[in-house]
Amino acid sequence: MTEHYLEDFTPGQVWRTGRARITADRIKSFAAEFDPQPFHLDEAAAQATLFGGLAASGWHTAPTTMRLLVEGELKPAGGIIGAGFEELRWVMPVRPGDELRAESEVLEVRASTSRPGQGLVKLRTTAFNQDGEPVLILVGTLLVPRRRADAAPPG
Amino acid sequence: MTEHYLEDFTPGQVWRTGRARITADRIKSFAAEFDPQPFHLDEAAAQATLFGGLAASGWHTAPTTMRLLVEGELKPAGGIIGAGFEELRWVMPVRPGDELRAESEVLEVRASTSRPGQGLVKLRTTAFNQDGEPVLILVGTLLVPRRRADAAPPG
Numbered sequence: 499m500t501e502h503y504l505e506d507f508t509p510g511q512v513w514r515t516g517r518a519r520i521t522a523d524r525i526k527s528f529a530a531e532f533d534p535q536p537f538h539l540d541e542a543a544a545q546a547t548l549f550g551g552l553a554a555s556g557w558h559t560a561p562t563t564m565r566l567l568v569e570g571e572l573k574p575a576g577g578i579i580g581a582g583f584e585e586l587r588w589v590m591p592v593r594p595g596d597e598l599r600a601e602s603e604v605l606e607v608r609a610s611t612s613r614p615g616q617g618l619v620k621l622r623t624t625a626f627n628q629d630g631e632p633v634l635i636l637v638g639t640l641l642v643p644r645r646r647a648d649a650a651p652p653g
Numbered sequence: 654m655t656e657h658y659l660e661d662f663t664p665g666q667v668w669r670t671g672r673a674r675i676t677a678d679r680i681k682s683f684a685a686e687f688d689p690q691p692f693h694l695d696e697a698a699a700q701a702t703l704f705g706g707l708a709a710s711g712w713h714t715a716p717t718t719m720r721l722l723v724e725g726e727l728k729p730a731g732g733i734i735g736a737g738f739e740e741l742r743w744v745m746p747v748r749p750g751d752e753l754r755a756e757s758e759v760l761e762v763r764a765s766t767s768r769p770g771q772g773l774v775k776l777r778t779t780a781f782n783q784d785g786e787p788v789l790i791l792v793g794t795l796l797v798p799r800r801r802a803d804a805a806p807p808g
Contacts, residue, residue: 532716534723535732548731548796556735557719561687561712568689576703577690580711580743586793587737638741641703 501575503645504607504617511604513621515570518562520554522594528558553591559598559634560586563625566600574619574642581618583638590633597628605637609644617642656730658800659762659772666759668776670725673717675709677749683713708746714753714789715741718780721755729774729797736773738793745788752783760792764799772797 522541529538533555536543544552554562567578592598606620619642625634677696684693688710691698699707709717722733747753761775774797780789 528716532720534720537732548734555716555719557716561683561710561716564710564712565687565689577692579703582742583738583740585737585739586741588735 501573502642503575504609504619504642505645507604507607507619507642509604509606513570513572513602513604515566515600517597517599518566519595519597520559520562520592522552525552525554525558525594529555533557549591551591552594554593554596556586556588556634559588559592559625560636562598563600563623563634563636566598566625567602567623570600570602572602574640576641576643579641581639581641583636585635585637587635588633589635590627590631592627592633596633598625598633600625610641613641615644617644656728657797658730659764659774659797660800662759662762662774662797664759664761668725668727668757668759670721670755672752672754673721674752675714675717675747675749677707680707680709680713680749684710688712704746706746707749709748709751711743711789714743714747714780715791717753718755718778718789718791721753721780722757722778725755725757727757729795731796731798734796736794736796738791740790740792742790743788744790745782745786747782747788751788753780753788755780765796768796770799772799 526539537547537549537553538555541552600623602621602623608618610616618639620639623636624632627633681694692702692704693710696707755778757776757778763773765771773794775794778791779787782788
């Protein structure tokens with residue numbers, strides 16, 4: 499496995515992932531533990547809600563997208579460690595049987611001012627369903643080590 | 654249970670939750686499914702990482718906070734439905750045995766321009782550990798129904 503360092507990232511790059519299917523059973527069991535609301539727990543009850551049918555909790559689709567990222571092309575040395583997100587948006591409901599994949603576009607690459615050995619890579623990750631429709635958008639910044647901690651900052 | 658409508662929210666209000674303990678076992682099993690990285694999976698392997706010991710995935714602490722909200726004081730009619738977040742920040746690691754609670758401060762209340770029966774409530778939710786230290790900050794907007802869909806918008 500090739501690991502990626504700050505120097506390997508440039509704005510405009512796109513990193514891809516495999517696919518993950520979201521089942522009705524896992525939608526319900528995840529919701530029972532973390533987001534016990536009718537539209538995530540029960541098909542019949544969900545009909546009467548804003549969602550008009552069973553939909554995955556956004557707190558289920560976000561970690562599912564994280565799993566795809568961890569197993570995808572993007573392999574920062576030290577792991578995928580988020581410094582924080584400035585956008586997390588669920589664009590449309592994820593339904594039972596939907597199959598998700600994600601793409602992460604590099605928006606910005608910069609050295610860290612506080613940690614000389616590290617840098618920050620800002621990414622926009624979009625998860626798509628099997629019809630190519632975006633379901634989730636995440637804009638966040640990862641901590642990524644520099645290949646040479648002693649090198650001068652780029653730019 | 655009293656349900657809350659748009660008219661019940663005002664900036665500056667604070668809504669509170671109960672508490673939830675994060676165990677080492679659930680940190681590891683959650684990570685095995687959604688965020689399989691050494692600092693979330695194994696105490697010994699985590700020592701050598703940036704975290705310096707086992708820490709919960711942020712994708713575990715965020716849904717745990719959601720569970721606290723669903724069972725907390727805040728009960729929007731129709732459920733807790735996030736329109737999206739503009740900030741999601743993990744301020745410090747959550748460790749095995751930590752007990753979380755959350756507070757949500759109302760930042761902004763407005764009628765929806767596109768959906769006459771609904772409004773938008775912007776909240777800053779902070780999750781604290783048992784020592785009162787903030788571990789997670791979420792700024793997001795909930796869809797909340799108006800009590801009287803035919804009423805003129807406030808303000």
